[in-house]
Amino acid sequence: MSFIIVSYYTIDTPYQNVANDHLIPSLKKLGKDIKHDVRGVPNLGSWQKNTSYKSQFIIEMMEYHKENIVFLDCDADILKYPKLFNEVPKEHNFACHILDRKAWYGMEFHESMSKELLSGTLFVRNNQESKAIVQEWAVTCKMAPQVWEQMILNLVLKKNNVKVYELPLSYCYIKSLPDGREPIVKCDDAIIVHNQVSRKFRNKVNPCQHTP
Numbered sequence: 001m002s003f004i005i006v007s008y009y010t011i012d013t014p015y016q017n018v019a020n021d022h023l024i025p026s027l028k029k030l031g032k033d034i035k036h037d038v039r040g041v042p043n044l045g046s047w048q049k050n051t052s053y054k055s056q057f058i059i060e061m062m063e064y065h066k067e068n069i070v071f072l073d074c075d076a077d078i079l080k081y082p083k084l085f086n087e088v089p090k091e092h093n094f095a096c097h098i099l100d101r102k103a104w105y106g107m108e109f110h111e112s113m114s115k116e117l118l119s120g121t122l123f124v125r126n127n128q129e130s131k132a133i134v135q136e137w138a139v140t141c142k143m144a145p146q147v148w149e150q151m152i153l154n155l156v157l158k159k160n161n162v163k164v165y166e167l168p169l170s171y172c173y174i175k176s177l178p179d180g181r182e183p184i185v186k187c188d189d190a191i192i193v194h195n196q197v198s199r200k201f202r203n204k205v206n207p208c209q210h211t212p
Helices: 014-021 023-033 047-052 054-064 101-105 128-143 149-159 198-204
Strands: 003-010 036-041 068-072 076-078 094-100 115-124 164-166 192-194
Touching: 003 014, 003 054, 014 023, 023 036, 023 076, 036 054, 047 054, 054 068, 054 115, 054 128, 054 149, 094 101, 115 149, 115 192, 128 149
Parallel strands: 003 036, 003 068, 094 164
Antiparallel strands: 068 115, 076 192, 094 115
16 A cells, blocks of 8 residues: 655644745655645644644544555655655554654663654554554543643553554654754754754744734
């Protein structure tokens, strides 16, 4: 089964421009070689609520499309054709990068916090087993609205003993550290780069704000 890149941006917020500056033009450069569906969705009122919508959006995309789903945050740039999404072993329904926080941040972490699942690049095989997991992810996000959606996804996957295929860092390379410095870990062959614009805009999204 082939894959389709999906993403969303919140209408009338800075993220609309972000999608038009990053993900959408990078998809267009790849032309007909890559299927995609990037949509504008209503602003739910906060960065937290808008990001938690990711799980529900993926469910909708799994129902709408027949292909396997690859979700990308709208600030991502695809630099090369991501052929690995065609090669995820069939025994894996989910694929993402698991960040080595010690190497990435250059500091020690407790073993329980040494790894971090990143959902900015997320492969989901379009089948009933995956739909059930994504549905549980969505329900849990609604029950725990203050918890980061990728942390909830990690918990749901572990709870259900889902074996995740680990994508290399090149498929989810973050352009900078939280303080703006260049990453300690370099990646010269990046396929997908995340620009982390949420660090700039996450506190500028509210129901009354409209950005041209």
